[in-house]
Amino acid sequence: MAEITHARVLKIALPIVLSNATIPILGAVDTAVVGQIGLPAPIGAVGIGAVILSSLYWIFGFLRMGTTGLVSQAHGTGDTGEVSAGLMRALIIAGIAGLSLIVLQLPLFWAAFQLAPASDEVEGLARDYLQIRIWGAPLTISLYAFTGWLIALERTRGVLLLQVAMNALNVGLDLLFVLGFSWGVQGVAGATLISEIGGVLLALWLCRAAFAGGLWRARAIFDRVKLATMARVNTDIMLRSILLQASFTSFLFLGAGQGDVTLAANQVLLQFLQITAFALDGFAFSAESLVGQAVGAHSAARLRRASIVSSQWGIGGALVLGAVFLLAGPAIIDLMTTAPNVRIEARDYLIWIAAAPLIGGPAWMLDGIFIGATLTREMRNAMVVSVAIYTAALFVLIPLFGNHGLWAGLMILNATRGLTMARLYPRAEAKASSG
Template sequence: MAEITHARVLKIAGPIVLSNATIPILGAVDTGVVGQLGLPAPIGAVGIGAVILSSIYWVFGFLRMGTTGLVSQAHGTGDSAEVSAGLMRALIIAGLAGLGLILLQIPLFWAAFRIAPASDEVESLARTYLGIRIWGAPLTISLYAFTGWLIALERTRGVLVLQVTMNALNVGLDLLFVLSFGWGVAGVAGATLISEVAGVTLAIWLCRAAFVNGLWRARAIFDRVKLATMARVNTDIMLRSILLQASFTAFLFLGAGQGDVTLAANQVLLQFLNITAYALDGFAFAAESLVGQAVGAHSVLRLRRAAVVSSQWGVGGAVLLGAVFFLAGPWIIDLMTTAPHVREEARAYLPWIAAAPLIGIASWMFDGIFIGATLTREMRNAMLLSVAVYVGALALLIPALGNHGLWAGLMVLNATRGITMARLYPRAEIKARGAG
């Protein structure tokens, strides 16, 4: 098995960082294209429709993480049959989940518009958008599985090719369908659906080894022990992710209680955290793949090496981002908003943003390590404890410090996650020895 080097970590992480960089571009183009229609309703419809679908699909993000952890371990063990079967199981779940969303689309969208009501015109256009895009649900969810499989095998260049191809096709069809054909909101939805079809087609080709090697027989796919392990891993990850999302949702709601200007400032500053996630994801993904392979190979030394080398790059990236946010933060804020009061308010909380990558890097890297080791129960329990501490911190800090207390509470959440998982890390080494 190849040595774990800094170059190998960068080879895994680099394409993920570049792939993530293309994600915001698509949203900007979708908004910009419908904005050329000169009406506010289409912009709102595409925006709310995209948020509804991304919120629904986000629930199935466990499929990406679970597939990476399980398949990387099978790869480390040298079990080619299980490497293929792991992808097939994930695709079956994706297909069934996507079909379920199509069948339940009427009550799902009804509930979404009750939670986030819109004007009659916006809701009507958004329903058009959703009615087209929902047919891509099995495709969108299956892309989580394909991506997880490619990451597990260190084939992140394939992830980059997949993301860039889909986004480029989507942008091109956006321009054609909306600006040339005049299809409006339906054109934006159709462009995305076609790009998803093309994306899954390309993903099948990129993952063709799993389909053509003859190892993915039904007996392997429906192995009871493997299915039970997959169900446990994915359930733990899903619960952990729901708790994490609930924490950020609470942050947004509590920020709204601080006034409109503070709410707007928080929204601007949260974009810095999105940038941080996009930039540092690659190193956490490298940890997932390399740690998983080390656990599969029952090598504690390789596990330590994978954790240390990937984390060194993660920490380096966090330090760099923190410095950039501290030095260039005011300029970035001015790019994001022209409102003087919002600019002033955002600058007041900028030190929290500069500190966020440094405080959060441990939790992000341990997430990658624990996913690779499939210590998902420990991840879930660490998140439960961290959320409890977070709630307590908010209860104490917000009355005393206002919005500074809100940001401090978010730092407490990430710091607690990092500390808690650090204490549980020895279990990864126990598992690598084959004793867990």
């Protein structure tokens, strides 16, 4: 197998970083295009519709991580049949999940609007948006599987091509349907649906090797042991993700209790954390792929090398981000909001944002290592412990320090995640050694 070098890590990571950089652009274009209608309701409808769907699709995000871990291990073993079968199993789950969302769309949308009520006009337009876009559910969820498969095989340039092509098609159709044909909210939804169709067609071409040579026979796909392993891995990842999302949701709700200005400041500062995640994802994904291959090859030495080299770049990136946020944070805050009181409030908590990449960096990298090694039970258990400590910290710190206590609690969550997984890291090398 090829040597694990810094150049190899960067070859995997940089396309992911560039791909992630394109993600916010699409949301901005959707908002800007529908904003040309000159009415507030369409903007709100597209926003709330997109949030509802992204929340539903997020539940199935485990397919990306689980597919990367399992397929990279099969690739490291040299089992080309299992490399193909891993993708097929994930696509079957994606199809079933997507069709279930289509069938259950009425009660799901009803429940969503009960949780996030809107005016009659906004809700009506949002329903128009949702009723078009929901037909893309099997496609969107399947893209998690395709992306995970490409990452497992270190084909992250394909991930970048897929993301850029979909976004470019979506933006072009947005302009045509909304500004050209005056289709409004339905035009935005139709543009996204067509771009999802195009994305899956491109993904099928990028992953065509998985469908070649009869490697995807039904016997391999429906192997009971492999299915049980996949179910266990994906269930652990899903539970871990739910706990993590619940922690961030609680952060938002508790921030709201500090007042409108503090809530707005926290929302601005959370965008810095999103930037951090987008930037460090590439190095975590490189760890997933290379660690998984090392486990498949039964080489603890390769796993250690993959972990160290990927983490060096990840922690280096965290240091750079921390310095940028500390030095340029005030200017970035001013770009995000023109409200003077929000600017002042956000500056008060900027020190937490500067520290966040350094405190959270180890957790992000260890997530990648554990996914590659499919130590998902350990990930889940580490998250349970971390959330329990986070919850206890909030009870103590918020009454004492207010919003500073809230931010300290979030840092404790990420620090605890990193420490608990670091303690369990030897299990990854042991798994690689055991074969």
